[in-house]
Amino acid sequence: MPGRWRWAFALSLLSIGVALPATAQDMMRHLDLNSPAMTKSEMTRAQVEAVAKAATPGHPADFDGKSLNGLDLSGLDLSGANFHAALLNKTKFVGAKLDHAVFDQAWMLNADLSRADLQHASLFAAQMLHAKLDGADLSHARIVADLTDASLKGAKLVGANLGADMKNQSMGLMHAVLNSADLDGADFHDADLSRAELQFASLHKTDLSGASLVGANLGGAELIDTNVAHANFDRTDLASARLVKPKGLASARNFDKAVNRDRMLRQ
Numbered sequence: 001m002p003g004r005w006r007w008a009f010a011l012s013l014l015s016i017g018v019a020l021p022a023t024a025q026d027m028m029r030h031l032d033l034n035s036p037a038m039t040k041s042e043m044t045r046a047q048v049e050a051v052a053k054a055a056t057p058g059h060p061a062d063f064d065g066k067s068l069n070g071l072d073l074s075g076l077d078l079s080g081a082n083f084h085a086a087l088l089n090k091t092k093f094v095g096a097k098l099d100h101a102v103f104d105q106a107w108m109l110n111a112d113l114s115r116a117d118l119q120h121a122s123l124f125a126a127q128m129l130h131a132k133l134d135g136a137d138l139s140h141a142r143i144v145a146d147l148t149d150a151s152l153k154g155a156k157l158v159g160a161n162l163g164a165d166m167k168n169q170s171m172g173l174m175h176a177v178l179n180s181a182d183l184d185g186a187d188f189h190d191a192d193l194s195r196a197e198l199q200f201a202s203l204h205k206t207d208l209s210g211a212s213l214v215g216a217n218l219g220g221a222e223l224i225d226t227n228v229a230h231a232n233f234d235r236t237d238l239a240s241a242r243l244v245k246p247k248g249l250a251s252a253r254n255f256d257k258a259v260n261r262d263r264m265l266r267q
Contacts, residue, residue: 037087038069038087040069041070043068045071045073051063055080057080065084066086067087069090070091073093074092074095075096077096078093079099079100084102084106085105086103087106087107090111090112091108092112093111093116094112094114095114099121101118103123104126105124106123106127107126108131111131112132113131114136115135117136118133119137119138119140121138122141123143125174126144128145128146129147131150131151132150132151136156138157139159140160141160142161143157145176146177147178151182152183152186155187156186157191158189158191159191160191161192162178163175163212178197179197179198180201181201183202184203186206187206188208189209191208191212193216194212194215199219203222204225205225207226207227208228210229210230213231213232215236218241219237219240220240223243224244224245225246227247227248228246230251231252233257233258234257235257235259236258237260238261238264239263240263
């Protein structure tokens, strides 16, 4: 891995709960989010579009490690494109086709992916704080990303895998982070949210039916008019969570095994 991205990968792991050596933490202290590398683009929209048009099924568009910060790539067909370790801070992908695209280890702070097609996309160790994915389709996507304060209102995540990566225990538990995220009206039907961080998330009228919440942290989250039919609450932390008019609670699985039920706020 080139030196330029070795530290970026380390920081990606650091922010999603992975224990790292002191050198990686030193990198975090010296990271300048206002630097040209984090704010400028080395390509234009026209150049990105040309690469996308030249792509073939066997050779998808490749933007590995590219700085595309702040570009407006809305509406482009970037299906299957490789954005591994790319810098996409404040980049706009509104309504873009990004199905099967790879965003592993990408920086996407404040990126706008509203109404984008991200079906089967890979978002592993991606930095997506404050990202906007309202109305986006992330069905069957693999998402082990930091989505703190992100907005996914009305997003579709049917069958999406946000579960912890149990294969890399030697590196620490890598898991999805959606703390303080706006998930109102999102569809997580049959999604895997095991061990995900959802503290203080807003889940008004969210569909969690059939979802796995095993070991997830919903501390302080608001579940108002939320559909939890057949959802699995085994070891889910519900401390200070607000559960108001839930739908299908009677059919929820292992609700009696949830943690801190006595500290849950019910109305």
